[in-house]
Amino acid sequence: MATTVRNKELIRGKILYYLTMIYPRAATLPLLQGELDMFGYPIPMEDLHFQVTYLIEKGLAEAEAVRGPIPRRQVTLVKATTKGIDTYDGRAEADAGVYFEPRDRGLNG
Secondary structure, rough: OOHHHHHHHHHHHHHHHHHHHOOOOOEHHHHHHHHHHHOOOOOOOOHHHHHHHHHHHHEEEEEEEEEEEOOOEEEEEEEOOHHHHHHHOOOOOOOOOOOOOHOOOOOOO
């Protein structure tokens, strides 16, 4: 899949969409990668890390490193922030770097 600017914005929107749907729970990066693949946006882990970092720096998501099931191995958990949820719901100013498809906005979007 071509990595256009719009494609990157769509991927960020899909990430935030999914994180909003599971809030207040968090997702691992491999889970996010699998969900994006099911949404039709396959993405290498390196690119996913970049997109998640973008959302974190914008204050739309947050990440926490926790101890994983394998000793001495950390797992990154990502979840939406309240700002991210408000942005998704249309109650906060839209971010030009994140695009939500109309069908992802629900009845209120």
